[in-house]
Amino acid sequence: MSRPTAIRIAHSCLSDPQRAVEELALGLLHTDTTLVIFFCSNRYDRTVLASEVRRCFQGIQVLGCTTAGEIGGAGLSQQSLVGVGFSTPDFMATSGLIPNLQQFRIAEGHTLASDLLYGLQDRVTHLNAENCFGFLLIDGLSVREEQVTHAIQDALGNIAMIGGSAADDLLFHKTYVYYDGDFHTDSALLLLVHTSLPFKIFKAQHFEPTAERLVVTLADARRRVVYEINGLPAAPEYARLIGVSTDALSPAHFAAAPVVVSIDGNYYVRAIRSANQDQSLTFYCAIEEGLVLRVAQGVDPIESLQQVFAEVRDEIGQPQVVVACDCILRKLELVQRGLTAQAEKILSDNKVIGFNTYGEQFRGVHVNQTFAAVAIGAVDRCGEDD
DSSP states (O other): OOOOOSEEEEEEOOSSHHHHHHHHHHHHOOTTEEEEEEEEETTSOHHHHHHHHHHHTTTSEEEEEEESSEEETTEEESSOEEEEEEETTTEEEEEEEEOOGGGOOHHHHHHHHHHHHHHHHTTSSSOOTTTEEEEEEEOTTSSOHHHHHHHHHHHHTTSOEEEEEOOOTTOOSOOOEEETTEEESSOEEEEEEEESSOEEEEEEOOEEEEEEEEEEEEEEGGGTEEEEETTEEHHHHHHHHHTSOGGGOOHHHHHHSOEEEEETTEEEEEOEEEEOTTSOEEESSOOOTTOEEEEEEEOOHHHHHHHHHHHHHHHHOSOSEEEEEEEHHHHHHHHHTTOHHHHHHHHHHTTEEEEEESOEEETTEEESSOEEEEEEOOSSTTTTTO
16 A cells, blocks of 8 residues: 655746745645745746745745756746655755855854754764755855855765755846745755655766866956966867857857866866856856866767666666756757757656756765756655655
């Protein structure tokens, strides 16, 4: 006999924030709901949305952020609201906020993570990497993702963390996280989840390094701006290496031909956000002088997704839900190449809910152009409780 599901997902494409939240609550709420995570379009009135979330989810821990696109039952969407609800006794969670990221200090990340760990340990026997994971949502324009991610993961030890950088539909004006009833900018929130269900933290990317080397020779590391590559103006040199004119550079080129850096023998994407009028390049990730990059070439993104989900199912069975942070540049590439429908089918088959980000966090590293996620399975791995 199947037990009641501990996980519910919902997706509203209604433009009115009050009606959208009501539709979300209808799909997520249960007598035992203890945690709700939502992802919302930047185009909703945040004041109304926050008020409605407080009203509809009274007494429930609710976290969320603004996006560059939403992933859920309606596919790869814009201007929508998606969410996932978790119930006791299969889930217990605790969370906290780090405000004022411009003044962030490493000790703040250590303190928050440690306090949440201690708090959860008071409620759970034998808290460990097999029954607990972290989830981070952070202002995607704060330029503090690297420091925050590293500090928190360091304090969590072997408890794995994934996360995403909040977005604002490629406006690059302000991004927000939602915590304790309100939206906050220049902030990050950390969620620790204990579960009795099997889960897997994983990532997918579909780029491989080429022989083309780029050495960062002049940069403003704090602002993630590169002025020179190989001793030449950055934007023209990058454009030359990928075979286009500087004037033609666009997000589509950045999505199709990112650069990668080697860290401990693994390659991580360092995506370009924009080409600037002064011929510099602004990145989504940390960049510093002396860094050696390589232009990357893509492999089949659909095949990459299929492969990683096959590995997930082999390990934990069919997921009940996959909470995903997927880079906006990955979505732009899918749209450009006409692969949206194929990607949506894979995401739907694996019950993915999430958002398009300005960056992703995987364990202790801030990355780009990556699908970072946690898949949660069922007690019965044969599929009775899907």
